[in-house]
Amino acid sequence: MRIDIITVLPELLVSPFAHSMMKRAQERGLLEVLTHNVRDYTPYRQAQVDDYQFGGGAGMVMMPEPLAILIEKLQSERKYDEVIYMTPDGDLFNQKAANTLSLKENIIIICGHYKGIDDRIRQHYVTREISIGDYVLSGGELAAAVVVDAIGRLLPGVLNDEMSALFDSFQDGLLAPPVYTRPADFRGWVVPDILLCGDPKKIDDWRQEQSLKRTAERRPELLKGLE
Numbered sequence: 001m002r003i004d005i006i007t008v009l010p011e012l013l014v015s016p017f018a019h020s021m022m023k024r025a026q027e028r029g030l031l032e033v034l035t036h037n038v039r040d041y042t043p044y045r046q047a048q049v050d051d052y053q054f055g056g057g058a059g060m061v062m063m064p065e066p067l068a069i070l071i072e073k074l075q076s077e078r079k080y081d082e083v084i085y086m087t088p089d090g091d092l093f094n095q096k097a098a099n100t101l102s103l104k105e106n107i108i109i110i111c112g113h114y115k116g117i118d119d120r121i122r123q124h125y126v127t128r129e130i131s132i133g134d135y136v137l138s139g140g141e142l143a144a145a146v147v148v149d150a151i152g153r154l155l156p157g158v159l160n161d162e163m164s165a166l167f168d169s170f171q172d173g174l175l176a177p178p179v180y181t182r183p184a185d186f187r188g189w190v191v192p193d194i195l196l197c198g199d200p201k202k203i204d205d206w207r208q209e210q211s212l213k214r215t216a217e218r219r220p221e222l223l224k225g226l227e
């Protein structure tokens with residue numbers, strides 16, 4: 001899978017993909033993340049990429065021309081399945097959206113800054129708008145990093161233990177059960193006996209029960225959709 005990220009701050013998108021699973025995904029050739037600086041594509045002097053908004057009001061808006069030039073350059077090189085715009089007024093991102101996007105071949109992600117991008121780019125190029133939650137970030141980059149991470153770890157071959165994504169919170173619509181590691185007794189705080197019993201069926205049942213209990217306590221609305 002190839003992801004092209006359009007940004008005015010490519011530096012913000014270095015570290016999130018340079019470690020751990022995202023690093024491994026790229027080293028294994030399963031994921032390619034490329035960043036493109038909008039400033040390198042502007043036809044305006046002094047690398048201008050934003051301007052005052054028509055109608056007045058505080059805050060700058062990203063101009064359509066540099067974005068259109070960059071999007072069209074990329075689209076002339078390969079076919080893209082989605083052109084995503086990161087914006088707080090987009091569709092709320094969740095595991096289902098991550099699963100769907102992980103099946104795509106090539107996607108473009110546009111990160112907005114300032115007051116956002118000229119609406120004509122949204123109307124004529126963007127196929128999907130994503131928000132990562134009901135709060136406002138200063139730009140789309142951190143949100144894009146969240147989305148790419150959530151997608152990237154789902155690509156077949158990225159996880160070392162191929163099964164472990166299946167046990168994630170949300171992957172089956174439930175929160176994950178509690179987990180423990182050594183020592184079995186830490187300052188008198190002991191691991192639940194059942195995890196030490198060695199019976200996989202019993203352990204599985206306990207985890208399922210804990211998942212349901214946690215979900216009922218913390219996110220009861222998640223249980224509504226399940227049978």
Ligand code: 6GU
Pocket residue numbers: 085086087088130131132133134135136137138139140143144
């Ligand atoms: Cl995608 N962008 C910005 N700027 N703020 C956000 C967001 C995105 N999602 C939640 N808040």
